[in-house]
Amino acid sequence: MTKRKNTGFIYVVATADTKVKELFFVSQLIAKTGVEVVTVDLSTQINPSSAGVDFPAEMIADLHPQGREAVFCGDRGKAIDAMALAFKIFIAQRSDLLGIIGLGGSGGTALITPAMQTLPIGVPKIMVSTMASGDIARYIGSSDIAMLYSVTDVAGLNRISRRVLGNAAHQIAGAVLFQQDENEQDKPALGLTMFGVTTPCIQNVSAELEADYDCLVFHATGSGGNAMEKLTDSRMLTGLLDLTTTEVCDLLFGGVLACDDTRFDAIANTGTPCVISCGALDMVNFGHATSVPEKYADRLFYHHNAQVTLMRTTPDENVRMAEWIAEKLNRCEGDVVVLIPEGGFSALDKAGQPFWSPEADRAFIDTLEADLKQTDRRRIVRLPWHINDQQFASAAVSHFRALVEKAV
Template identity: 55%
Template sequence: MKKAYVVGTADTKGPELQFVRDLLGDAGVSTVLVNVGTKGGEQYADIPAAEVAACHPDGPAAVFVNDRGRAVIEMSRALTEFVTARDDLGGIIGLGGSGGSGIVAPAMQALPIGVPKVLVSTLASGDVSAYVGASDVNMFHPVTDVSGLNRVSRRLLGNAAHALAGMMRFKVPQVEDDKPALVLSMFGVTTPAVQAMTTRLTDDFDCLVFHATGSGGRCMEQIIDQGGVTGVLDITTTEVCDLLVGGFLSAGEDRLGAMARMKLPFVGSCGALDMVNYWGPETVPAEFKGRKFYHHNAQVTLMRTTAEECARIGAWIGRKLNACEGPVRFLLPLRGVSALDIEGGDFHDPEADAALFQALRDTVCQTDLRRLVELDLHINDDAFASAAVTHFKEIYTTGGT
């Protein structure tokens, strides 16, 4: 039977870890309590810290150092090696403040998507992107510090323990995965396009749609790198805008990298390359004062990309496409790239779009396998979705030749 791994620094959080372990046991889940503290606490642990540290690529001496910051980093490396080698791990729960969360979160991220992961962290009410990454870590905010058992902590630690028990004990109904998997990227302003594509594809493919919010792009690329995906319709490449202009939803420099590495049939487009994403208006850098904005809601502010920025974005994407050795079709929707970039729309800017398209023409080295396809359509036109599906099926069945 798979076990729940209860992980934390037992030298400072032993009773709390023991409390969670006991609740899991009472719920019928077998447990292993793993100590990742460097100052004792072994009386609580099934796996002592030394056993975890021994998994470090450079040996335990790299972990047990007289520098707390370095010890946290190196113990995290050791824990990652430890948990990924276990064949009885069915779920994992970690407790911690900044140090404990920093140790446990990378190890959780290294486990396959679908393995239940719960992280009770005092940092859970802030920006949790570093702790969740491109994984499915579930973060619980403990309200009080993870320091002692009291009327608040017992309830919230109990909720977290029972959440993990539920994930492990109750199985998701299995569906026969007999269709090949496709990944697609979508944003609110390209939703009509992507929904029309999935409608046309769902009879033959298992369509995995990712929200292009930075983490969504990283998750999509990770899924591609893990294998099992047979094709890509990356219609919404907006995260590149945030990378190059300084928005809040960048997916990083490796965006489009997995497509090149895996050489999959790839249809892409310019979805939402007309916008950079910020949070509230107060988060927009002062240097952009006077630019064209659209207030999506109270939490999200969109900024229209300029012709100069669009040229940089197009050239960056073009270089990424040149690295792809598999069959590529990159579609240029000449009448607009988002729901806002349409005649009469808030972001309609033919000059900026023209700069984007010209940069792609100038940069992409077109071959029989790698082609730009210009369409006198808006990205959300039904005919654009039809064309994207047609091009994908063509390269999927012929290999692009």
């Protein structure tokens, strides 16, 4: 692979009042690779240490809707939130950003990563952080931020920090220098959602579509659905086969693999053609059996493995899910087809399996049909098969192709 000719900069970001040495150390290493670099200070106090920084803290703080006084307010918590917002506004204005690298502890990571999350998938993003060895979900969101554990605190240069920061500097430079150009001959991209209990469905759908489409499969674990939503909002997906919508169960009933309340908003925002189904709406996901809330003690469970406990949804819960989904889909003006697999919603929800409950499934189906406002562009189609049957997959593909042909 040859080096790419770049027009723009790698942005190196830190709070220069405490990390000025690290800021310039990393920027100098990147510059030696031939990539142009600029530095940004996100200190939450007016900072004389930022001499030589390309974008001082005062310049960033001035972008806050209430001005720099909202940032330099003397309250650390409020200041971090305000500077994070100002930095998001700053990043949104940058048309010359090729990549971004942040350096920080807990405060710096909270300052930098919200803006990183707003950048498109594929723009190189590295966060060197003391927080990278713990739960980083809130820092990553649905983006492709690479978190690198700093090992020692980001508090000066030493034999460990120089190695870690050096690796990070060269990683971001390499990501920019050798970034792969998009191939204009690539097939259009589709988003598909899958869970272990709907795997045969998605495998069959992908097999029928892969000759014409680049099938991007998202694991329906909360972050997977959110990532697909982000790509849809960015108009990077031609269409969706959102056949595994189980994240809604966890959102409404306290499971551990929940989406957020923006689920399905992207198709409303963009009009992206979408075939939706009720894959794995028969279950709420918890961790180890001891983690299940006490209020659910008398429910039907399936112990998937030592760390995953599944709870069967009830008719009342299915009514609530159908109401929530219908309310969301009623906002969609683009083409949406909702496929109902009458033979069951997951591998566990079929005759002879632990979660088979026609009553619970019927509660979902009847409520959705009552609440969804069907139009020429928003329809429900009942199918007599199980979601993992080949016939269901073929029907999903047929309906999707019809939507695409209609859009042409």
